[in-house]
Structure formats: structure tokens, C-alpha cells
Amino acid sequence: MSQSLLTAVLRNPIDRKTVARILQEGSYQVDTVNSSGMNPLKAAVMNGDAGTITSLAGAGFQVTEDVIAFAEKSYPHKPDVICALHRSRSCQVVLHATSGQLEESEPPVPGL
Structure with a gap:
């Protein structure tokens, strides 16, 4: 089923209805x-x-430094996307910290 999620997200425009259904299921x-x-x-x-x-990050997809670097290098003209990644990354770090699972390899994003 993950491949169908990828297929829905790869469509241009994104098939939001299918993405929402798969995430909900x-x-x-x-x-x-x-x-x-x-x-x-x-x-x-x-x-x-x-x-x-934001939806994918909330569903457990990890916003890693590699994903952020990919966005910043390849899509600097999409600041809303880069901001969404940084916000989601910060939220994931806070969630890990409050559950006692914060690892040193996952520092908070500076300046956010």
C-alpha cells in the first residue's frame, strides 16, 4: 500500500483525497x-x-536533515515547503523529547 501512497503524492497535482484515505486507514x-x-x-x-x-510528518514520516537539505538545495524557490519541513522537524523532536526518546543525533532546528 505504501507504493500507492507514493503514487498519489507523485501526481501533479497531488491526489490529496487518496493521500488522506491511505493515511486515515x-x-x-x-x-x-x-x-x-x-x-x-x-x-x-x-x-x-x-x-x-505536514500530514505525512504527522503520520510518522521522519523529516530528516537529509530531506531538509534536499529541499533547500533543490527547491530554494519554495520557502513554504522548507518552512513546513522545519516546523514538522521541530514538532517531531519535541514529541520525541517529551516521550523520553530524544537522541543526540536529533537536535532541534536552530532559530525555530
Whole structure:
């Protein structure tokens, strides 16, 4: 089912109805990537969809420093996407910290 989530996010425009249904059903795996190394979060970055980025991050897709660097390097003209990534990353760090799972490899984003 994760591949169908990726397919929905890769569409331009993103198939938000299918994305919402899959996320609601929980019929996806957050660690699935296709043969090109693409995952739904990176696809949402490519499509410039800040709302889908926020939804995916809330569903457990990890906003890593690599994803943020990918967005900043490849899509500097999409500041709303970059902001959504930073906000989601900050929220994920806070959630891990409050559950006692904060790791040193996951520092908060400076300045946010």
C-alpha cells in the first residue's frame, strides 16, 4: 500500500483525497522507498505541497536533515515547503523529547 501512497503524492497535482484515505486507514509503511530512492515525503517536497508534508510528518514520516537539505538545495524557490519541513522537524523532536526518546543525533532546528 505504501507504493500507492507514493503514487498519489507523485501526481501533479497531488491526489490529496487518496493521500488522506491511505493515511486515515494506516495502510502504509513510513520506510518504503522506490527504486530511485523516492519516498512520499520527498515527492511532496518536489510537488511543493506544504500541507501534504505536514500530514505525512504527522503520520510518522521522519523529516530528516537529509530531506531538509534536499529541499533547500533543490527547491530554494519554495520557502513554504522548507518552512513546513522545519516546523514538522521541530514538532517531531519535541514529541520525541517529551516521550523520553530524544537522541543526540536529533537536535532541534536552530532559530525555530
